[in-house]
Amino acid sequence: MKCHRLDELISLLQPAWQQEPDLNLVQFLQKMADEAGFNQPLTELTDDVLIYHLKLRGTDKTEQIPGLKKDYEEDFKTALLRARGVIKD
Numbered sequence: 001m002k003c004h005r006l007d008e009l010i011s012l013l014q015p016a017w018q019q020e021p022d023l024n025l026v027q028f029l030q031k032m033a034d035e036a037g038f039n040q041p042l043t044e045l046t047d048d049v050l051i052y053h054l055k056l057r058g059t060d061k062t063e064q065i066p067g068l069k070k071d072y073e074e075d076f077k078t079a080l081l082r083a084r085g086v087i088k089d
Contacts, residue, residue, distance in 0.1 A: 009047055012054035032057075 017028050026042070033045050036053040081087045 005047055005051070009051055009054075012051060016054055016057065 020028055030042055032050055032053055036049055038049055
């Protein structure tokens with residue numbers, strides 16, 4: 001599981017870091033933490049924060065989070081009926 005997370009993080013980190021060639025890795029990670037609004041010490045920064053920030057970096061702030069978009073229902077009644085199994089996909 002950790003290997004998968006590492007591969008995902010590296011694949012997201014590499015193109016973003018290449019756009020900032022003047023920064024070393026620690027400086028770039030600090031920049032990502034600052035952009036994400038992470039106010040704790042850098043040693044507390046988790047891979048989840050980095051992954052989600054890198055995935056959503058540069059997107060519109062009103063845009064839905066990709067993992068939640070698939071479950072979005074416009075109508076509350078439809079969502080409730082789907083959650084209770086009355087409406088099948």
